Amino acid sequence: MELSDELLEEIGAYLSGRLTAAEKARFEARLQADSDLRDEVATQREIKQGLQFLIQKERFKAMHADLQQRGLLDDTDASETRPAETRPVKEVPLLKQPVVRPLWTYIAVAASLVLVLGLGWMIYQNRSDDRIRVAQNAQAFDAAFSAVPKPVPVAPSDPDRVAAPLPAAPSSPDSIRLLNAVGALQVQELPAAIDSLRVLAQGAPGHWSASAEWYLALAYLKADQRDQAQPLLARMAALNGHPYQREAQSLRRQLDSSSEKP
Structure with missing residues (x-):
């Protein structure tokens, strides 16, 4: 501001x-x-x-x-009396002492x-x-966010790929819930989006749960919770076959670069 x-x-x-x-x-x-x-x-x-x-x-x-x-703050009293003088004493005026x-x-x-x-x-x-920091997080979010999640691949090229095609059709309940959560994230309804994406990411392994994990990291970043987003990005960047592995690697480099700036 x-x-x-x-x-x-x-x-x-x-x-x-x-x-x-x-x-x-x-x-x-x-x-x-x-x-x-x-x-x-x-x-x-x-x-x-x-x-x-x-x-x-x-x-x-x-x-x-x-x-x-x-x-007015002098607490001492003059208790002694002057002795009688047999000869006059010349009085000398006292000089006023500076405070x-x-x-x-x-x-x-x-x-x-x-x-x-x-x-x-x-x-x-x-x-x-x-x-x-908030401005950097918002800039990174805007560069990485897409309102349309990646579709299910037809045939994975890596046997370790976590995005193996699900038996359900593209309009499966998980895909619909993911689209709704991404829509909430797009209009800045962060608490609702984070709750929905967290549930989807913790579901059965597959393309939609892996995609929800990516959008959950973006939601944490938008909410200025970078410490929550970093572990998710590190996991996706190291997991071969993750649908957002390259995006996670790029976003991690961007965040690390912004953290090193004075």
């Missing part, structure tokens, strides 16, 4: 309570639908709270220094500011890395 000046201003108005009731309702509806926007609002809230804490801390320190300068703040107060403020800024930068950097 690109952070424009208008969006940052709108987030600031929301956190400060400056939106009208209608504007607030519309903004909160966007928060429910956009996870990136929710993350950014949480980040801005943490930064704002940290800065408010530093401002309050400096305000209390200034008040304390002012009271100390006026002598010197301890060095540790400046160090504490500087350390707090560095901590808040460092925390804010770390949160922002993590959010940026997440957005880059």
Whole structure:
């Protein structure tokens, strides 16, 4: 999600309570639908709270220094009386001592500011890395996805091929369920697609279960669950005769290349 000046201003108005009731309702509806926007609002809230804490801390320190300068925080009482003097004593006016703040107060403020800024930068950097990873996953998905699964081959050339023709016709129940799951994946209904594809992939070995395994890996990738997709891709890439062996090998290389980039 690109952070424009208008969006940052709108987030600031929301956190400060400056939106009208209608504007607030519309903004909160966007928060429910956009996870990136929710993350950014949480980040801005943490930064704002940290800065408010530093401002309050400096305000209390200034008040304390002012009271100390006026002598209102002096707990010692003058309990001793002056002895009688036999000769006049020349009074010398005392010079007003400047208020010197301890060095540790400046160090504490500087350390707090560095901590808040460092925390804010770390949160922002993590959010940026997440957005880059999601974009890479979406790009890989778009390049590999096909709305039409491969048909059953007429005669496998490899005796180890897992896609041996099934005795059922091309319109078998498994093929229909696979088409429905691929359709759900195409319209971004990821939870339903993942559930259906997982059941099909765990079914009896054959062309449709092998194809479901490929689309299940793509669904995990689209859902930003790369750690779930990688083992499936590794298995398909190493399995001779798998209908999507070449595609799995190519997608693995693409994901490995994107992971190595700084």
